[in-house]
Amino acid sequence: MTKSAISWRGVVKRFGGMTALDRLSVDVPAGSICGLVGSNGAGKTTAFSVAAGLTRPDEGEVIVFGRRPFDPVADAGRLTLLPQDSELPRDSRPRDLLAFYGALQGLDRRTAVREADRLLELVHLSDRAHSPVRTLSHGMRKRIMIAQCFLGAPEVVLLDEPLSGLDPREVARMREFLIDQRRRRTIVISSHNLHEIELVCDHVIFIEHGRAVQSGPIETLTGRRDLLVYELVSGYEPDLAALASPDDALELAWNPATGELSCRFDADQTAPDEVNRRLLPRLLAAGAPLLAVRRGDRLEERYLTLAGSSAS
Amino acid sequence: MMRFCRQTLLVTANEFADALRSRRALVVLVLYVAAAVLTTNSSINLLQRIGAELGDVLQLESSGRAGAVSSAIWNSPRFRRLVIRTAGDDTLVDDLLGTPPIVLIYGALAFFYTPLLTVLIASTRVAEEVAAGSARYALIRTSRASWSCGKFLGQAGLAGLAILLGGIGAWIVALIRMAAEEGPGLASGMILTAGRAWLYALVYVGLATGLSHWTCSPGRATAMALVGLLALSVLSWMSELWYGRSWRELWHLAHMLTPQRDRLDLWRWAPSRFLPAAAHLVALSWLYLMGGYAVLRRRDL
Numbered sequence: 001m002t003k004s005a006i007s008w009r010g011v012v013k014r015f016g017g018m019t020a021l022d023r024l025s026v027d028v029p030a031g032s033i034c035g036l037v038g039s040n041g042a043g044k045t046t047a048f049s050v051a052a053g054l055t056r057p058d059e060g061e062v063i064v065f066g067r068r069p070f071d072p073v074a075d076a077g078r079l080t081l082l083p084q085d086s087e088l089p090r091d092s093r094p095r096d097l098l099a100f101y102g103a104l105q106g107l108d109r110r111t112a113v114r115e116a117d118r119l120l121e122l123v124h125l126s127d128r129a130h131s132p133v134r135t136l137s138h139g140m141r142k143r144i145m146i147a148q149c150f151l152g153a154p155e156v157v158l159l160d161e162p163l164s165g166l167d168p169r170e171v172a173r174m175r176e177f178l179i180d181q182r183r184r185r186t187i188v189i190s191s192h193n194l195h196e197i198e199l200v201c202d203h204v205i206f207i208e209h210g211r212a213v214q215s216g217p218i219e220t221l222t223g224r225r226d227l228l229v230y231e232l233v234s235g236y237e238p239d240l241a242a243l244a245s246p247d248d249a250l251e252l253a254w255n256p257a258t259g260e261l262s263c264r265f266d267a268d269q270t271a272p273d274e275v276n277r278r279l280l281p282r283l284l285a286a287g288a289p290l291l292a293v294r295r296g297d298r299l300e301e302r303y304l305t306l307a308g309s310s311a312s
Numbered sequence: 313m314m315r316f317c318r319q320t321l322l323v324t325a326n327e328f329a330d331a332l333r334s335r336r337a338l339v340v341l342v343l344y345v346a347a348a349v350l351t352t353n354s355s356i357n358l359l360q361r362i363g364a365e366l367g368d369v370l371q372l373e374s375s376g377r378a379g380a381v382s383s384a385i386w387n388s389p390r391f392r393r394l395v396i397r398t399a400g401d402d403t404l405v406d407d408l409l410g411t412p413p414i415v416l417i418y419g420a421l422a423f424f425y426t427p428l429l430t431v432l433i434a435s436t437r438v439a440e441e442v443a444a445g446s447a448r449y450a451l452i453r454t455s456r457a458s459w460s461c462g463k464f465l466g467q468a469g470l471a472g473l474a475i476l477l478g479g480i481g482a483w484i485v486a487l488i489r490m491a492a493e494e495g496p497g498l499a500s501g502m503i504l505t506a507g508r509a510w511l512y513a514l515v516y517v518g519l520a521t522g523l524s525h526w527t528c529s530p531g532r533a534t535a536m537a538l539v540g541l542l543a544l545s546v547l548s549w550m551s552e553l554w555y556g557r558s559w560r561e562l563w564h565l566a567h568m569l570t571p572q573r574d575r576l577d578l579w580r581w582a583p584s585r586f587l588p589a590a591a592h593l594v595a596l597s598w599l600y601l602m603g604g605y606a607v608l609r610r611r612d613l
Contacts, residue, residue: 052452055612073315076453086445091333092326100326104319104453132333148449 003066005030005156005186006051010060013046013210020046022210023060028203031183035197035218036190037303038207044190045084047207048158052081064156077105080149084160084190087141088133094120094144095129102151112151119147122177124170138165146174157187163196175200198222198299206306213306224296226267228275233289234259243282250275261288262297319454323462327437328469337433341474344429348421348478352485355417407580414490415501418482422475422509423575427516427541429474434467434517435537438524438604448613460605464521464597471513472506479506508578511593515571516541518597525604548572571596 004027013021021043028034036044049055051062053070064070070079088097095116102112120126123143128136133144142165149157162178163171178200181187191197197204198218205215219225232238238261240252251264261283265275272295283290331337408416438460441447450459479502487495520537527533551567554560567573577589 049612052448054448054451056610070452072452073319073455073458079452081448081452083445083448086448088449089330089441089446090444091330091335096326096329100322101449101453103322104450145449 003030004028004063005032005065006188007063007066008047008051008060008212009063011047011050011057011062012059013043013050013055013057020210021050021057024207024210024212025060026205026207026212026215028186028188028205030186032203033178033182033187033189033201034203034205035201035299036188036205036207037192037194037197037299039307042207043210044207045160046210048081048083048160048188048190052079052083052158054081054083077107077152078154079156079158080151080154082145082149082157082159082162086145088144090132090134092133093130094125094133094136097133098144098148098151101148105152107152115151119150120144122150123147124173139167139170142166143170153185155185157181157185158190159187160190161192162189163191163193171196194298194300194303204299206303208307218299219296222296222299222302223264226265227296228263228265228272228279229294229297230261230263230279230283230288230290231292231294232259232261233291236289238283238286238288242286243279245278245282248275248278250279316455316458319458320461320465323450323454323459324465324469327463327466331433331437331466331470332473334433336436337470340429340432341470341477344425344474345477345481347425348418349481349485351421352414352418352482353489356414356486356489359413359417403582403585404576404580407582410581411505411579412498412501414482414486415498415505418479418502419505419509419579421482422478422505423512425478426471426475426509426513430467430471430513430516431520431537431541432534433470434520435524435534436530437467438463438521438608439527439533440530442608442611442613443528443530445613451613456608457605460521460525460601460608464517464601467517467521468510468514468597471517472510475506475509475513476503479503511578511590512571512575514597515544515593515600518600519544522600522602522604525608544570545572568592569596 006028008021008024008026011021011024012019020041024043024047036047038044046055050057051064051070053072061069064075064079092100095113098116098119099109099112102115103109107115117126117129120129123146125136125140125143125147128140133141136144142162146159146162149159163174166174175196178187178189182202189197189201202218203216204218204221206213214221236259237256238254240254243261244250244252249266249269253262253264254260255262263275263279265272276293280290280293411419438447447459483495483499483502486498490498519540520533523536523540524530524533527536547566548570551563551570555563555567571593574589574592577585578593580586580589
C-alpha cells in the first residue's frame with residue numbers, strides 16, 4: 001500500500017453560507033508529484049490552506065507525514081507552501097527574506113544564507129538578491145515565492161498556481177526543476193493549466209464543489225496504460241468493423257466530434273507497440289488519413305467529462 | 313521554549329529591519345527627529361527669554377552664558393518653593409527640579425509625540441502583512457504567538473530608536489545653544505528621559521500592534537489605533553475627574569488601563585515609585601498586544 005504524505009479526512013470548511021470544502025477526503029501518495037485540478041471556487045486553495053494550518057477546518061482534519069495535522073513549530077520546514085495571491089513583504093530584500101525564512105524553519109544562520117544564495121541562483125535572480133522586493137517584476141517575485149518553498153529539505157511542497165505569471169523560458173526551467181524533484185519529496189500542484197499538470201505530475205486529484213470527484217495515477221485516469229488514440233483528418237470516418245479482428249481483443253471506438261479513433265486493450269496481455277503493429281497497417285491499408293498517435297486521453301478531456309458529470 | 317524565543321527574536325530582528333526600510337516609518341522617523349530638534353531650539357529661545365525676565369524679578373546674578381540663568385532659576389530656593397506650592401507633591405517636584413530644564417522639555421515632547429509616532433508606524437504592520445498575504449510565508453514556519461510577539465518587539469525597537477535619535481538631536485541642539493560643560497549631564501539626562509518615554513510608548517506600541525491584528529485593512533488599522541489613542545486619553549481624563557467613593561471607585565480600574573496613570577511616576581527617582589510604574593506599563597503593553605493576538609490566533613489566513 002502506498003504511503004500518504006497528506007490525507008484530507010472528511011474536511012469541511014465554510015465561509016459564511018458558502019461551503020468551500022464539503023467532506024473532502026483524499027490522499028496524496030508520498031513521493032509523488034500530484035496535480036490538484038478543479039474549476040474556480042472548487043476548493044483547491046482552501047484545501048492547501050487547511051493542510052498548511054493557515055485555515056482551521058470546521059470538521060475533519062488533514063494528516064501530514066502520516067501522523068497528525070501540520071504544526072508550524074514542530075514541523076517547520078517539513079511542509080512548505082506557495083500560497084495564491086500572497087505578496088512578499090515589499091521592503092524586504094530577496095536574500096535577507098529567504099535567509100529569514102530559512103532561519104525561521106530551523107536552519108542556522110550560515111546555512112540559511114547559503115540556501116538563500118543557492119535558491120536565488122536556481123531561479124536566476126542572484127543579481128537581484130539585494131533589490132527591494134517592490135522593485136522586482138511580477139515574474140521575478142513569483143520566482144522568489146517558488147524559491148522559498150525549497151529552502152532546506154521540505155518533505156511536502158504545496159504549490160498554488162506556480163507557473164502562472166512566469167515567462168515561457170522560466171516555465172520550461174521550472175517544469176524541469178519540478179520533474180527533477182520527483183521521489184525526493186512530495187509536491188502538490190494546484191493549477192488550471194492541465195497541459196502543465198500532464199507534463200509534470202504522475203498523480204492527479206479532481207476536485208469539484210469542495211469534494212474529490214476522482215483521484216489516482218495520471219496513467220490510470222487518462223488511460224495511458226491501456227488506451228491508444230489515433231488522430232485522423234476530420235471528415236474521414238473509419239469502418240470499425242473492417243478494422244477490428246476477433247483475434248486482437250481490441251476495443252475500438254470512433255469519436256466524430258474530435259476525429260479520434262480510440263483503441264482500448266488489455267495492457268497485461270498486449271504491449272502498446274504490439275497494438276500499433278497490428279492496427280496501424282490496417283488503418284493505412286484502409287486509406288485512413290492518420291495525423292498522430294498518442295497514449296491515452298488528454299487530461300483536459302478527462303477533466304471536462306468529469307466536470308460535466310459533476311455539474312449535472 | 314528555546315525555539316519560541318529563537319523564533320521570536322528572528323521575527324523581531326526582521327521586523328525591525330523591514331520597518332526601517334519602510335518609507336512610511338522613515339518619513340515619520342525623520343519628522344519626529346526634526347520636531348525634537350526644532351522644539352528643543354524654540355524651547356531654549358523661550359527659556360532664555362523667561363530666564364532673563366525672571367532673573368530680574370528674582371534678583372539673580374546675570375551670566376553671559378546661554379542657559380545659565382534658567383539653570384540658576386531652576387536651582388534657586390524661591391523658584392523651588394513656588395513650584396512645590398503649585399504641584400502639591402514635594403517628592404515629585406524634587407525629582408523634577410533635579411532634572412535639567414531642557415531635558416524636561418525634551419521629555420514633554422517625547423511623551424507627547426511618541427504615542428502618535430508609534431501609532432502611525434506600528435498600526436499598519438500586521439494588517440498590511442495579513443492583507444497582502446505575506447504573513448503566510450512566515451506563519452507556516454513559526455507559531456502565531458512568536459510572530460505577534462516579534463512584530464511587537466520589532467516595533468518597540470523602532471520606537472526606541474526614534475526616541476533615542478530624537479534625544480540625540482535635542483542634545484546636540486542643547487549643546488550648541490547652551491553651556492558646553494553641561495553636555496555630559498544633559499546626555500545622561502536625555503538617555504534617561506528617552507528610556508522613560510520608551511517605557512511609556514510601549515503601551516501605544518502594544519495598542520497599535522494589537523489593534524492591527526483585528527483587521528486586514530492597514531488604513532482601518534491606523535484609524536482604529538488613532539481612536540484607541542484618543543480613547544485612552546479620554547478614559548484617563550474621565551477617570552481622574554470622576555474617581556470617588558462607592559461605585560465611582562470603578563474609575564480606578566479604568567484608570568489602570570491607561571498609561572497616563574504612570575506618566576508622572578516615571579519621573580521619580582525612588583525605585584518604589586518608578587519600578588511599579590514601569591512594570592505596569594510593560595504589562596499594559598502586553599495586555600493590549602494579547603488582545604490582538606487573541607483575534608489572530610483564531611483567524612483564517
